[in-house]
Amino acid sequence: MNVTDEIIAYWQQFQKERGITDTFTGAWSFGDNPELTDELLALVLMGKKTGTATLAIELELDEEKMPKVGDSSVILDGKGAPAGIIRTTSVVVKPFNEVDEAFAYSEGEDDCTLKSWRREHWKYWTQVGQKKGFTMKADLLVICENFELIYSKQSLML
Numbered sequence: 001m002n003v004t005d006e007i008i009a010y011w012q013q014f015q016k017e018r019g020i021t022d023t024f025t026g027a028w029s030f031g032d033n034p035e036l037t038d039e040l041l042a043l044v045l046m047g048k049k050t051g052t053a054t055l056a057i058e059l060e061l062d063e064e065k066m067p068k069v070g071d072s073s074v075i076l077d078g079k080g081a082p083a084g085i086i087r088t089t090s091v092v093v094k095p096f097n098e099v100d101e102a103f104a105y106s107e108g109e110d111d112c113t114l115k116s117w118r119r120e121h122w123k124y125w126t127q128v129g130q131k132k133g134f135t136m137k138a139d140l141l142v143i144c145e146n147f148e149l150i151y152s153k154q155s156l157m158l
Contacts, residue, residue, distance in 0.1 A: 003027055007074050010082035014151045025065075027074040027082065032128075034078030041077055043108045045084060045152055051106030055125055056093060056141035061132050067091050067145050085151040090144075096121070097138040106146055 007027045015021065030040035030052060043049035059066060071088040092103075096118075104117035126136040134140075 004080075007076075007082050011074055011085070014085055018151075022072060024074055024085070025067075025071040027076060029076040029078070029080070032124075037076070038078040040109070041075060041083055044075065044086070044149055047149065049106075049108030050148065051103055051108070051144065051146045053099070053103075053107065053121060053145070054143045055096075055128070056143055057134050058128065058132070059143070061134070067143065072150070073147075083153055084149055086147040087150050088145055088147050090146045092144045093141050094144065095139045096125075096136075096142050099142055099144060103144045103146075 011024050029037045030044070030049075031037040040049060056066075058064075067088050068091060069088055073086050073088075074082045075084040075086055077083040099114070099117065101114040104114040105112045107117060110116040110120060121142075122136060125140070129136045
């Protein structure tokens with residue numbers, strides 16, 4: 001993600017309000033289109049979504065770093081504007097077919113069940129694989145990341 005002046009100003013406002021000097025590890029959005037991005041962002045801002053999943057192969061292909069506990073990220077809306085800041089609280093890597101109900105629930109999507117999580121993520125990652133050149137399989141590693149919302153546009157959360 002290209003870090004814009006708007007993202008930097010947003011982070012600096014957060015730093016000023018919190019009195020911290022930490023740096024953020026990235027700026028990104030949930031989903032792969034503006035509508036989905038805004039839908040998932042709304043779940044984060046409501047406190048319903050506290051988890052996100054990425055295939056390890058996606059990070060490898062995109063040459064991105066593995067998230068780690070304590071990372072702070074600026075979360076963007078569907079237009080690419082900063083809308084919140086999250087801090088990673090846990091990172092667990094496991095095969096797709098071993099993702100559990102608790103993690104599926106933390107993603108806050110659909111009906112929050114493991115069944116719907118598997119169905120929807122399988123469809124999504126099958127499409128991603130077609131674009132990036134890999135085949136979705138049950139044993140592909142999933143990075144299960146949990147986070148807390150620590151700041152939003154509206155107000156300081158913590």
